[in-house]
Amino acid sequence: MSSMLGPEAISGIAVACGTVFGLGLVAIGYGAVRRAAREQQAGVWMALAARLPAAWTARRVLIAVVAGVVVGALxxxxxxxxxxxxxxLTLPGLLGPDRAAARRTEKMEALATWTEMLRDTLSAAAGLEQAVLATADIAPTALEPELQGLAATVRSGRPLPGALRVFAEEIEDPLADVVVAALVMAAEQQARQLGPLLGELADSVREQVAMRQRIDAGRASVRTGVRVTVIVTLGMAVGLIVxxxxYLDPFDTLTGQLVLAVVGVLFAASFSYLTVIGRIDEPIRLIRCAPALAATEPVAGGKR
Structure with a gap:
């Protein structure tokens, strides 16, 4: 073939093949970098989406955008x-009833009831694991799914401490962590006098629930006042427009729109301040990443 093409042609072909090979390597590297950049960008968007309130569903955002466009057109x-x-997007959660707080209070009351049930069952000379299984079948309604899951995990052969940690992670409450921590220590170290300790923990949980109810009552009065202010303001604005x-012609100008924007920012700042002062600082949780910890624990009867 060298006699047919000659040295210059062979050199040209070699240079072309080397160039194509180099371009291929560059294309592979560029594709890998672009893929990593896309994955990183997708991760950023996922992180931002995770920070949005859970109530901001796609349907709710779409309705809010459509309503904004319609009002802007009118x-x-x-x-x-x-x-x-x-x-x-924001006013329904701020002015409406705090359903999350109500559900949480109901769960904590159920936790106190379950703790008392455990205490009474243990006083009948039953073991802790048997007491957990027995009380899960008659669990309070607010904690029924979590306790049923706890019982199913224990019956599957997982050690009680790991099952309790998973149970605490599902409830996601510092008060529940205190109760579960006491149960985990009792299960791992065979602690005695667990019944009186559970009674004291149940009383403590009920005191915390009563305190939260008083705080929620105070916040409800503030929400009522803000709700009245918003309704009166919006009613007056709609009445003037209709x-x-x-009377509202000055807002048709650029200056009027700037003034309206300033008023909206002031309203948003005041509502944000009300949200901040009404927020309760939660104590540090005692149990974290329970599923990962429980998954590493050996299962009874399995491989060690």
Whole structure:
């Protein structure tokens, strides 16, 4: 073949093949870098989405955007369109009933009841594992799914300490961590006098529940006042737009839109401040990453 092509042609082919090979390596490296960049960008978007409130579903966001566009088209005020969208996303959670707090209080009351049930069952000379299985079948309604899962995990052969840690992680409450920590120590170290300790823990949980109920009652009065203020303000604005539109003509200008934006920012800042002062600082949890810890524990009857 060298006699047919000659030295110059062979050199050209070699250079071309080397160039193609180099370009291939560059393309592979570029593709790997772009893929890593896309994965990193997707991870950033996932992290941002995880920080959004759980109530902001795709349907709710779509409804808020559509409502903002409709209001903006009817009033010809772009600032009102933005404020409408933001208001529909944030005001229901701020002004509506705090269902999450109510569910949490109900769970803590159920936890105190279950702790007392454990104490009474242990007083009948039953072991801790048997007491857990017996009380799970008559669990309070608020904790029924978690306790049924705990009983199923224990019956599957997993050691009680690991099952209790998974149970604490499912409840996700510092008060529950205290109770579960006492049970874990009793299961691992065969602690005595567990019954009186459970009674004291149940009393402590009930005191914490009563304190939270008092705090929630105070926050409810604040929510009522803010709700009245928002309803009156929005009612007056809608009434002026419908019945006396010329009165709002100054807002058709750029200066009017800036003033309206400042008013909206002030409302948002005041609502954010009310949310911050009404937030309860939770104590540090005693049990973390329970599923990972439980998964590493040996299962009774399995391989060691």
């Amino acid at each position: 009033t010809a005020w772009p600032v009102v369109a933005v404020l409408t969208c933001v208001g529909m 019945f006396n539109r010329p």
